[in-house]
Amino acid sequence: MVTLKDIAEKTNLSVTTVSRVVNFNDTSICSEESQKLIWSLVESMNYKVKNKKPKPSKDGDTQGGYKLAYVLGQSSYAAQGSYGYHIIKGIESETVKSGSSISFNCLNLDLYKPEELCDRLLESGVHAVVWVAGTEEEYLNMLKNKHIQVTVAGIEPSYFPEHVDYVGVDFYPETLKWLKTKFVNQFERVGYIGPTYSSRYEAFVDANKILDKKVDPAFIVAHDEWDAGAAKTAMSAYLEGNNQLPEAFFAASDIIAIGAMNAFRDHGIQVPEKVKILGFDNNEMAAYLTPGLTTIGVPTFEIGVMAVQAAISRLKEDRGFPVRYILPTRFVERQTL
Known part of the structure; x- marks a missing residue:
């Protein structure tokens, strides 16, 4: 099967240049002589043009789609x-x-x-x-x-x-809005689990500042991964090294919240009786957990x-x-x- 790369090799041009001529009818990307060579090779090598750009009809709709x-x-x-x-x-x-x-x-x-x-x-x-x-x-x-x-x-x-x-x-202001009105203002001691490079962590810190509350480093469970296994491992290590829990954790994603909840269960800590947790994104699994995960929903x-x-x-x-x-x-x- 003939490819654009095959044609490009015969013309000593890049695949990009050949593609712009063949697929997009771009007459500005190379000389007229090069364009003629490309089209002659397309015909002689029986290359099937895959990307002829659709033309609008009279009513403005695109025929054939993109x-x-x-x-x-x-x-x-x-x-x-x-x-x-x-x-x-x-x-x-x-x-x-x-x-x-x-x-x-x-x-x-x-x-x-x-x-x-x-x-x-x-x-x-x-x-x-x-x-x-x-x-x-x-x-x-x-x-x-x-x-x-x-x-x-x-x-x-x-x-x-x-x-x-x-x-x-807009991750930062949306997270800040809900943390100020639905989370940080409800508790005296709150914690965070997830990557600290995320704007969700920045919003967590700033929500506390705005409400004149201190972020306790002892309640920050930092890890760089966005998966449940890493979150469970990080929270398990935290629980094994700490006797005191915050009243509630904000998890940077629902998957991280699920990993943390698994760690709580393994350590005999009941949710929400002993510790509460808030997720982020409204993963479809969140509604089927026991208990169901409260979260900030994103219209994916x-x-x-x-x-x-x-x-x-x-x-x-x-x-x-x-x-x-x-x-x-x-x-x-x-x-x-």
Whole structure:
């Protein structure tokens, strides 16, 4: 099967250049002579054009739809399952609804170096990528250099380039709002479990400051992982080394809260009688725990839907500038708080 890479090798041009000519009819990226050579090779090598950009009809709708991709950029969110799953479910649902298609997906970024990922996207004829979680600068810079459009969806970005669209929640103010009104103000002694580099931890510290309460370092269970096993291990070590508990813990995610609750159970500590706990994101498992986990809910499915809408809007050239769609969170009351 002939690929763009095969054509690029015969022309001494990059895969990106060949893709822009073949898939996007880009006449500015190389000379007219090079374009003629590329098209002659496309014909003589029987290459099937995968990414002929859809043309708008008279009523403005796009005929044939766009080819989209999604990339889960942080493996820990794959382990969390529910959070990334519901964003992806929203992406797939809206893509089909819009008459477009998913031409490529990546649930394990470790499989690809930045250039390899871009080559796969170009080979798949992708018009735009929805990037879920773990925004790595090297990858996003490479995507920009390869002229691949990106929309970042739903996860607190570690790197956030100005040229991309973003659809998600504003993590710090949303967390601060609920911690001030539903958590820190309810108790004299509160603790935290999770990564301390997260804006959720910053919001926890600031909520205490705003309410004139001190953060007790003895009640901070810090660990860098976002999975239940690491949270259980960290909380178990904490419980074995401390005789005193706070009245309640704020967990940086529901998965972390679930790990902590497992540690409480193993040490004979009842929730919420002996210690209370608040989660974050409203993982679908949270409602099925005993007791049910009180949490701050993130509209993950809607984030996926709006990410696709944003990507298609940019592709249709409805606008030539990046947008930020910030969705509200909600407080989900169950039995752990």
